[in-house]
Amino acid sequence: xxxxxxxxxxxxxxxxxxxxxxxxxxxxxxxxxxxxxxxxxxxxxxxxxxxxxxxxxxxxxxxxxxxxxxxxxxxxxxxxxxxxxxxxxxxxxxxxxxxxxxxxxxxxxxxxxxxxxxxxxxxxxxxxxxxxxxxxxxxxxxxxxxxxxxxxxxxxxxxxxxxxxxxxxxxxxxxxxxxxxxxxxxxxxxxxxxxxxxxxxxxxxxxxxxxxxxxxxxxxxxxxxxxxxxxxxxxxxxxxxxxxxxxxxxxxxxxxxxxxxxxxxxxxxxxxxxxxxxxxxxxxxxxxxxxxxxxxxxxxxxxxxxxxxxxxxxxxxxxxxxxxxxxxxxxxxxxxxxxxxxxxxxxxxxxxxxxxxxxxxxxxx
Numbered sequence: 001x002x003x004x005x006x007x008x009x010x011x012x013x014x015x016x017x018x019x020x021x022x023x024x025x026x027x028x029x030x031x032x033x034x035x036x037x038x039x040x041x042x043x044x045x046x047x048x049x050x051x052x053x054x055x056x057x058x059x060x061x062x063x064x065x066x067x068x069x070x071x072x073x074x075x076x077x078x079x080x081x082x083x084x085x086x087x088x089x090x091x092x093x094x095x096x097x098x099x100x101x102x103x104x105x106x107x108x109x110x111x112x113x114x115x116x117x118x119x120x121x122x123x124x125x126x127x128x129x130x131x132x133x134x135x136x137x138x139x140x141x142x143x144x145x146x147x148x149x150x151x152x153x154x155x156x157x158x159x160x161x162x163x164x165x166x167x168x169x170x171x172x173x174x175x176x177x178x179x180x181x182x183x184x185x186x187x188x189x190x191x192x193x194x195x196x197x198x199x200x201x202x203x204x205x206x207x208x209x210x211x212x213x214x215x216x217x218x219x220x221x222x223x224x225x226x227x228x229x230x231x232x233x234x235x236x237x238x239x240x241x242x243x244x245x246x247x248x249x250x251x252x253x254x255x256x257x258x259x260x261x262x263x264x265x266x267x268x269x270x271x272x273x274x275x276x277x278x279x280x281x282x283x284x285x286x287x288x289x290x291x292x293x294x295x296x297x298x299x300x301x302x303x304x305x306x307x308x309x310x311x312x313x314x315x316x317x318x319x320x321x322x323x324x325x326x327x328x329x330x331x332x333x334x335x336x337x338x339x340x341x342x343x344x345x346x347x348x349x350x351x352x353x354x355x356x357x358x359x360x361x362x363x364x365x
Contacts, residue, residue, distance in 0.1 A: 141158035188218070
């Protein structure tokens with residue numbers, strides 16, 4: 001019997017269920033055809049719509065489902081007109097990051113030949129880098145508990161040795177994996193603002209201490225403002241970047257812009273035991289129910305999930321199917337004939353997903 005893995009599925013809000021359904025279908029198809037693994041999916045209710053109906057944004061039962069799962073597949077969450085009493089957004093994804101200590105937010109940025117991008121890429125250059133965002137502290141640390149008075153407001157930025165050391169170990173391991181795969185030179189860039197803030201000088205010191213343990217990899221630094229500039233001017237120079245929570249939140253959207261939009265931006269939030277995989281985009285309630293949402297970021301996130309499970313459990317079949325799914329999405333996007341409206345096309349959600357399925361079938365034949 002193949003190895004069986006439990007997947008908690010948070011279908012989310014707005015377009016969330018519309019992009020979750022075809023993604024789970026493709027994952028089920030891959031699982032059914034594999035002799036090396038099987039996937040079992042369990043629905044976990046949560047989100048803004050659930051909060052509006054029940055007064056709970058992340059029920060205890062759903063959290064328990066997530067804790068017991070081998071991986072968590074989470075779709076778009078939140079609705080602009082549904083908020084907590086203090087005015088903040090409903091964001092179970094952030095609650096999961098904190099509860100499960102998912103300190104490494106992984107945001108791949110890739111632009112393949114033929115893929116539309118606002119940049120002019122020189123011949124022989126290719127954009128393929130990963131931004132690793134610390135996801136549990138930084139400027140998000142005091143989320144929902146900031147101090148607000150009539151005359152001022154304060155939020156707390158927190159950086160700890162414990163989380164930062166875990167983050168940097170993860171990042172250097174990722175750079176080593178990418179080099180083995182031929183996807184990068186083994187270079188890690190610490191993105192900070194150490195010239196102004198003591199907290200970031202501390203962040204950099206911890207980074208340098210970890211870098212000293214990896215003499216076969218290259219380590220360097222960049223200020224966040226300069227990084228934003230270079231991501232536009234020369235993004236092909238980056239391999240793996242690591243940064244604080246808020247900086248990573250902003251830079252990952254810039255990375256999505258290089259790829260053509262958030263509809264192509266997958267992500268993972270990874271800890272020592274658990275991991276959540278979700279698209280970077282929002283719930284887009286303005287197009288919900290129309291069947292035109294872009295499923296590509298959700299599918300790419302699912303590919304990351306398969307790869308992570310494969311590495312964690314030393315399962316080559318999972319790793320191979322993760323690569324196959326990622327490459328199938330990239331092939332459809334690069335060909336450009338079946339694109340959703342956000343990418344300049346006219347395909348429906350199901351048509352876009354079916355195009356990916358067709359590539360997988362053809363590749364397996």
